[in-house]
Amino acid sequence: MAKKHEVEKQEVSLNLTSMMDIVFQLIIFFLLVTNFTSAELPELEPPDLEHSEAIEIDGRDKLVINIIPDSSTGMAKAVQVGMQKIPPGAYNQLTDIVSQVKTDRPDVEIDLRADASINYENVQPVMNAITAAGVARINLVAYLDASNPKREKRE
Amino acid sequence: MAEKSKTVRAKGDADHLHDVGKTDTIHHESTRKAARPKKMADLNLTSMLDVCFQLLIFFILTASFAVGEGILPAELPTGQGKASDTEAPEQPIKLFLRSLGGDDVSIQIEGSPTPPRDFRELFSVLQGMQNSPSNPTAPYNADDPVIIKPDGTVKWVHVVNTFNAAIRAKYTNVNFATPNK
Numbered sequence: 001m002a003k004k005h006e007v008e009k010q011e012v013s014l015n016l017t018s019m020m021d022i023v024f025q026l027i028i029f030f031l032l033v034t035n036f037t038s039a040e041l042p043e044l045e046p047p048d049l050e051h052s053e054a055i056e057i058d059g060r061d062k063l064v065i066n067i068i069p070d071s072s073t074g075m076a077k078a079v080q081v082g083m084q085k086i087p088p089g090a091y092n093q094l095t096d097i098v099s100q101v102k103t104d105r106p107d108v109e110i111d112l113r114a115d116a117s118i119n120y121e122n123v124q125p126v127m128n129a130i131t132a133a134g135v136a137r138i139n140l141v142a143y144l145d146a147s148n149p150k151r152e153k154r155e
Numbered sequence: 156m157a158e159k160s161k162t163v164r165a166k167g168d169a170d171h172l173h174d175v176g177k178t179d180t181i182h183h184e185s186t187r188k189a190a191r192p193k194k195m196a197d198l199n200l201t202s203m204l205d206v207c208f209q210l211l212i213f214f215i216l217t218a219s220f221a222v223g224e225g226i227l228p229a230e231l232p233t234g235q236g237k238a239s240d241t242e243a244p245e246q247p248i249k250l251f252l253r254s255l256g257g258d259d260v261s262i263q264i265e266g267s268p269t270p271p272r273d274f275r276e277l278f279s280v281l282q283g284m285q286n287s288p289s290n291p292t293a294p295y296n297a298d299d300p301v302i303i304k305p306d307g308t309v310k311w312v313h314v315v316n317t318f319n320a321a322i323r324a325k326y327t328n329v330n331f332a333t334p335n336k
Binding site: 016019020023024026027030031046047048049050051052053054055056057067074111113114115116117118119120121123124127130131135136137138139140141142143144148150151 | 200203204207208210211214215223224225226227228229230231252273274278305306307309310311312314315316318319320322323331
């Protein structure tokens with residue numbers, strides 16, 4: 001009877017400390033490497049270029065304007081500014097949002113992240129809307145060069 | 156006897172074995188003393204570990220979402236912004252893009268009789284047109300404007316590819332035009 005009791009006690013005192021240490025290490029690691037802007041990047045396929053000159057700059061203040069494709073017809077399904085989705089025709093609204101952001105964050109850079117299959121006629125009004133907000137420079141989002149070690153193309 | 160051996164194990168020192176054998180009171184006291192540190196070690200970490208694993212899985216899944224994407228700094232097409240302030244350039248290089256249906260595109264350089272077949276060729280033609288120490292007879296300078304004029308139905312990937320070819324050929328003033336309808 002006494003022996004049984006003893007065995008039970010030993011089972012409960014499993015030492016989790018080192019496991020906890022490792023788990024915390026991993027959590028902190030992933031906390032630091034995670035991009036919290038991922039919600040601003042809906043799933044789309046940016047242009048894949050020949051000998052891409054695209055560069056990566058970390059830690060800049062950016063507003064991503066996404067043009068989400070409608071299957072592969074070349075039409076835009078929606079335009080997403082930051083976290084906000086607007087219908088493809090509402091360019092005045094886009095101008096308002098961009099100029100508002102530009103006033104709040106003067107150093108903000110505008111990234112234009114359009115799907116590779118979008119027709120230029122659907123990208124051009126978006127560019128005009130950004131210009132109308134008083135922005136002269138934008139960044140075009142494209143894949144890095146295939147030889148770039150940082151490139152790990154999504155499947 | 157069973158109780159005695161339990162005490163010995165809990166405490167684990169030979170001195171105590173003697174005391175236990177003498178009186179019952181000491182025996183009981185020593186049991187309690189031995190039990191106390193054991194209870195302290197019994198902190199239940201299970202639920203904390205659950206939460207930690209949840210967080211870990213969340214961060215693993217959300218990490219590295221847009222790996223491999225980069226940016227190409229560009230000027231915007233005609234507007235009231237700074238981009239249009241350049242005074243009338245003498246000789247812009249105009250690149251026309253026409254959709255040939257589907258994913259195909261034709262590239263044409265204004266004034267050039269042979270259109271480049273792909274963007275690699277466009278790059279070498281643009282590079283050959285640029286004045287440099289190794290190529291002093293070329294008609295264009297690196298800061299001469301390059302204007303990209305795509306048709307409305309040209310895919311965005313071709314527009315960016317053209318832009319990329321121009322900046323790869325070290326042109327510094329690459330612009331977009333409005334689509335010709």
